[in-house]
Amino acid sequence: MESASRKRSPSPPRETPKEWPELPEDERTGFLEEEGFAWFRLEKWHSVRIGDIFESRYQVLLKLGFGSVSTAWLCRDLQEHKYVTLKVYETGHRQALNENKVLQHLRVVGPHVCIVHEPLSLSLKDIRELADGALPESILKPVVSQILLAIDYLHSVAHVVHTDIQEGNVMLSVTDQSIFDDAVDEEWGEPMPRKTANDHVVHTSTPLDMPDDPGPPVIIDFGDAQFGPGPFIGEVMPDLYRAPEIILAIPWDEKIDIWALGLMIWDMFEGRHLFNKRLPSREASAGAHLARIISLLGPPPEDLLKKGGATAEFFDRDGVFKIQDQVMESSLGSEEQKLDGEEKVDFLAFLGKMLQWRPEDRFSARELMKDPWLRRQD
Secondary structure (H helix, E strand, O other), X not given: OHHHHOOOOOOOOOOOOOOOOEOOXXXXXXXXXXXXXXXXXXXXXXXXXXXXXEOOOEEEEEEEEEOOOEEEEEEEEOOOOEEEEEEXXXXXXXXXXXXXXXXXXXXXXXXXXXXXXXXXXXXHHHHHHHOOOOOOXXXXXXXXXXXXXXXXXXXXXXXXXXXXXXXXXXXXXOOOOHHHHHHHHHHHHOOOOEEEEOOEEEEOOXXXXXXXXXXXXXXXXXXXOEEOOOOEOOOOOOXXXXXXXXXXXXXXXXXXXXXXXXXXXXXXXXXXXXXXXXXXXXHHHHHHHHHHHHHHHOOOOHHHHHOOOOHHHHEOOOOOEOOHHHOOOOOHHHHOOOOXXXXXXHHHHHHHOOOOOOHHHOOOHHHHOOOHHHHOXX
C-alpha cells in the first residue's frame, strides 16, 4: 500500500512550440523522407505531429526515422515517466498485423497500428557509416557475439524466424537516457523543418548522437517474421541477402537468418556488399544472384536442386546452370583483402559455417558462439 501511495501522478503534456519552420517554398514540391517511396499514399500514412498525444499517454517529442511502411517517433510516456518509441504503420499494412502478432508471441504487447517499445539509438548501418564504412574486429566481434545470443533465443526458445537480418534492423540499446534529453531539447528549441500539404504533416527526422556507453544490440522489425514449427514457404529476405532456398522455392526455416547473418558480417567488416548486382526487379536479379553464389561457393548440391520448385528456371535436367556466362571465377578467400595468415583462415572458416548451399549444413547460432575467430582476443 505504501509503494502504491507514492506512485507519481501522470506528467502534464509538454507545451508544443508555437512556431514550426516549414520547408522553403522551392523545396515543397520535392519528396521529404517517407514521401519518396513510390508507394507512398497520403491517405494511408497517419499525419503524426510533434506534440501529439496517443492513447492519452504517449506524447510525440521528435521523429526518429522512417521505413518503407512506417514512421518511428520518440515519445514520453506520461504515466510511466519514461521515453518510448512509437512505431506508426501505414494504414492496413500486413506487416503491422504480423509484427504485432510476433511481438505478442515474444511477450511484448502493442496495438495493431502503433507499436510501443523501448527507445534505441543508432543502427549498425549508422555505426558503420560513422566508422568510415567498415567496423574493426575489436568492435565487430563483441557485437556479433551479442547478436548470436539474440538469434539463438529467437530460434531455440521462441521458434521465430526473423527473415530480415541486416544492419538496419540491429540497433544499439541505450544505458544513458540523457542522449534523448539532449535531442528533445535541441528539437524543441530549434525545430527541424517540416512540410505541410493538405493538412498532412511530414516532419524531418532528428539525428541522435552516438551514446558514450551503448548497451547491447537489439534486433528490431519483425514485420516479415514467422513463428512456429515450420518449414515455411514464400518470398522473404531483401534481394541482396536472399538465401539459395528462397530463389529456388524450397521450403525454408531459421537457417535463412544464419545465411543473412554471414552476409551482414562480411558487409560490416569488409565495408562492401558481397552481393551487389541490382537489376530492375527481384525476379530479374534472381539468376544473377545464383550466379554469384556459384562463383563464390561452387555449384549447388544435386539433392538441393531436387527440392526446388523453381529449379527448372535456372538449371537444366543435368543440373547445369543455364546462364553460365554470368558465373565468374572467384572465392571468399580471393575477395577478402583485409586479413592474412591464421586470422584470415579463421575468419573465412567462420563465414563458411554460415554461407552454405544446404540449410542443414549451416551452423546454428549457438554453435557459432563457440567459433575460434569470434572467441580469439588479440
